[in-house]
Amino acid sequence: MTHEIQEKIIEVYNKIIESVVGVSTLRVIDLIFTQAPITGFGSGVVVDSDGLIATNSHVVEGFEKIVVTDPHGDTFPAEIVAEDPQWDIAFLKAEGGDFKPAKLGDSDNVKIGQIVLAIGNPFGQILGGPSLTFGVISGLKRTLRVEGKVYENMIQTDAAINPGNSGGPLVNLDEEVIGITTAMIPFAQGIGFAIPVNEVKWALEQVRQYGRIVRPWIGIFGIDVTQMVARQLNLPEPGGVLIVRVVPGAPAHRAGIRAGDLIIEANGKKLEGVAHLARVLREIGIGGVVELKILRHGVYRIINVRVEGISTQ
Numbered sequence: 001m002t003h004e005i006q007e008k009i010i011e012v013y014n015k016i017i018e019s020v021v022g023v024s025t026l027r028v029i030d031l032i033f034t035q036a037p038i039t040g041f042g043s044g045v046v047v048d049s050d051g052l053i054a055t056n057s058h059v060v061e062g063f064e065k066i067v068v069t070d071p072h073g074d075t076f077p078a079e080i081v082a083e084d085p086q087w088d089i090a091f092l093k094a095e096g097g098d099f100k101p102a103k104l105g106d107s108d109n110v111k112i113g114q115i116v117l118a119i120g121n122p123f124g125q126i127l128g129g130p131s132l133t134f135g136v137i138s139g140l141k142r143t144l145r146v147e148g149k150v151y152e153n154m155i156q157t158d159a160a161i162n163p164g165n166s167g168g169p170l171v172n173l174d175e176e177v178i179g180i181t182t183a184m185i186p187f188a189q190g191i192g193f194a195i196p197v198n199e200v201k202w203a204l205e206q207v208r209q210y211g212r213i214v215r216p217w218i219g220i221f222g223i224d225v226t227q228m229v230a231r232q233l234n235l236p237e238p239g240g241v242l243i244v245r246v247v248p249g250a251p252a253h254r255a256g257i258r259a260g261d262l263i264i265e266a267n268g269k270k271l272e273g274v275a276h277l278a279r280v281l282r283e284i285g286i287g288g289v290v291e292l293k294i295l296r297h298g299v300y301r302i303i304n305v306r307v308e309g310i311s312t313q
Contacts, residue, residue: 219250
């Protein structure tokens with residue numbers, strides 16, 4: 001590592017750390033003759049001038065008491081404002097602190113090989129506060145299946161993400177948050193994953209507008225059709241979304257879409273992949289209709305699907 005890169009990493013850390021908090025959680029469970037406290041910990045990053053804090057849904061879900069700790073060691077009670085368990089995003093509100101929002105970047109511009117920093121509170125406050133790991137972006141648009149949930153368009157990094165880092169920022173050398181890290185992937189060995197910050201920004205706008213997160217939804221899960229996927233499945237060319245699951249009773253199911261269908265276009269636009277389809281649905285909005293061109297058993301079909309809204313809480 002050159003001296004210039006080392007100095008830049010130190011500079012970025014000192015800038016971003018002012019926007020990173022520790023998140024401690026507590027709930028009480030009933031046993032046969034007594035009660036027992038269950039504690040948890042994670043990290044968060046301030047994303048709004050009003051003091052909203054982004055973290056992972058799994059860090060705070062189901063807990064009765066939430067406390068955030070600022071970089072100076074001061075603690076503040078917090079409550080969940082909104083959460084999206086499917087995307088593992090939650091927003092907290094803590095009163096009384098002088099919280100500084102981080103600069104949010106554009107995860108669509110992230111490149112493989114880019115140097116990134118993961119900042120958080122590994123193992124809670126046991127080690128005495130926030131810490132830094134760094135590495136590179138080692139993969140993009142990852143689709144993960146964990147405990148019955150499907151996480152799409154994830155950022156992959158070789159920066160170490162330990163228990164307690166969940167919910168903290170993944171940062172580039174321009175001092176921009178490009179993702180929210182998650183340590184809930186049990187099979188990850190030497191790699192970590194982060195939710196793209198553009199998903200967080202979109203969810204944040206939903207909270208500002210509706211007070212909760214409502215996602216345009218047609219009820220499918222799919223994967224990007226890469227060159228390798230196209231070759232393995234004998235598809236005509238890469239591109240589009242291969243549907244791996246259709247939710248029973250959802251708009252896509254009612255319209256006749258099936259698992260195994262390949263979505264080529266949406267509203268006349270050739271699809272690049274899952275993230276592109278999500279953007280098209282957001283542009284159409286809840287209550288609109290999306291025209292999908294699909295390929296099924298070598299035959300092209302046009303199917304219209306109504307876009308519905310699904311609340312994440």
